[in-house]
Amino acid sequence: MAEVAGYRLTDSTRLADITAIRDRFAERATALVETTLLRRKAVAKLGDLGEVSQWLFTDDALQQATAEPVARHRAARLAGAVVHDATCSIGTELAALRSTAAALVGSDIDEVRLAMARHNVPDVALCRADALHPVSRAAVVLLDPARRSGGRRRFDPRDYVPPLDALFDVYRGCPTVVKCAPGIDFEAVAEMGFEGEIEVTSAGGSVREACLWSPALATPGVRRRACVLDRGEVITDADPDDCPTRPTGRWIVDPDGAIVRAGLVRHYAARHGLWQLDPEIAYLSGDHVPAGVRGFEVLDELPLREKILRQALSQRDCGQLEILVRGVGVDPDALRRRLRPAGRASLSLVITRIGAGAGERSAVFLCRASAANT
Known part of the structure; x- marks a missing residue:
């Protein structure tokens, strides 16, 4: 194991490395290589739980x-x-x-x-x-x-x-x-x-x-x-959940996935003084961003029409585009390819459904993302 751990086993060296290991260790080569690669993965996942760089694993x-x-x-x-x-x-x-x-x-x-x-x-x-x-x-x-x-x-x-x-x-x-x-x-x-x-x-x-x-x-x-x-x-379901529904404020906040999955979006919003854009959608809005959270500063609200979106992105020299979607049938990767951003600025589109029934509409918010603030 100590000898095999000295091989790089990268994409560019793997074929030559495995050939050399097979020459040296014959039928044990497969187990030695697999264990070495799993140990390297384990260091990132298991941290300081123990001497994981010396542990034994199966892939599953x-x-x-x-x-x-x-x-x-x-x-x-x-x-x-x-x-x-x-x-x-x-x-x-x-x-x-x-x-x-x-x-x-x-x-x-x-x-x-x-x-x-x-x-x-x-x-x-x-x-x-x-x-x-x-x-x-x-x-x-x-x-x-x-x-x-x-x-x-x-x-x-x-x-x-x-x-x-x-x-x-x-x-x-x-x-x-x-x-x-x-x-x-x-x-x-x-x-x-x-x-x-x-x-x-x-x-x-x-x-x-x-x-x-x-x-x-x-x-x-x-x-x-x-x-x-x-x-x-x-956040727990015993916390207050008095969260109003209002039009967008200065910021849009996409709650952490654990909060969304646990069904505690309203509880999180109530804790941080935020509100929902729609009672059925997890996006929140407010005039501030909670500590340690990445927010999206709203620059403009646009209709979900690709020609208008392309023009708006061009006017703001957008080159790197992040697209977030909830409640609307839009493929972010396909839409990004069609919009063809080619500038230098980094911007975000937050696409969501607002309202229900006859009043339902798709809204697009052109935003500038913040780093997670402290």
């Missing part, structure tokens, strides 16, 4: 592994608890939990991943077990059912491995934390009998997951939570 396991800031956040919520990670895989969650949990054990049914976990987190007690047949008592059970197979996503939670509905049945009444895909159907989860708190988390500008906290672990009075880890912001 690394894809499903929780990103370091999300794992740290969950471990902080579970601080002081006795935790059993019943789908521990290669040990990512265990690496975060070992510094916060009062006691910790991991298990998995996959012998290969369990062997990798023994290498990756040798200081954690591990055993082989099926998550559908509980082997612990008086512990918070952490569950991360597989949502990928051969690199392809499983969208129906009943197709997870183990299936989500089966996990709910097995652990009914027990304190559980279940990691799910961020796009999971919340209504389908409720139909399966889940009555706890759904937490949607984002990090690095992307929505990372939806996490299901059973009633025993949920915050009283909270059914939905959005956590924006990049700026330490938490």
Whole structure:
């Protein structure tokens, strides 16, 4: 491994590098190269969870592994608890939990991943077990059912491995934390009998997951939570949501995806003194931009007519064009190609639907984007 790690394995060198590695290590070359490349990816995703540059992985396991800031956040919520990670895989969650949990054990049914976990987190007690047949008592059970197979996503939670509905049945009444895909159907989860708190988390500008906290672990009075880890912001459905609908102000704000996915746009707007342009659309407006958030300063409002848009962009010497769309059937990439911006300025188009029924219209706001302010 140390020798193969010395090869660059870039697009320009990969063929020659792999040939040399095969000459040196024969049938072990494939595993050595794959592990080396996965370790390099892991450093960016898993950060300081441990000596991840020396860990062992499979490609599917690394894809499903929780990103370091999300794992740290969950471990902080579970601080002081006795935790059993019943789908521990290669040990990512265990690496975060070992510094916060009062006691910790991991298990998995996959012998290969369990062997990798023994290498990756040798200081954690591990055993082989099926998550559908509980082997612990008086512990918070952490569950991360597989949502990928051969690199392809499983969208129906009943197709997870183990299936989500089966996990709910097995652990009914027990304190559980279940990691799910961020796009999971919340209504389908409720139909399966889940009555706890759904937490949607984002990090690095992307929505990372939806996490299901059973009633025993949920915050009283909270059914939905959005956590924006990049700026330490938490919004819940217990917060005020008195958000008016008004015409656009100086700024347009596109809320973080975790806030939108959790259905907490109005709560976020109420906290920051913003308002909606339309009660069914997630774009917000206001006379200021919340701290740490990127905003779009409105320069003009235009109709959704390409000739007029092209003229407006030309007049402002636009060359780099960002297009955001909600509620209107517009392909941003195709529209950008047709508008052919060729100047030097960087501008944004925010395209949205306003109104409903006979009063419905498409509005285009020509904007100048700000950096995330502090």
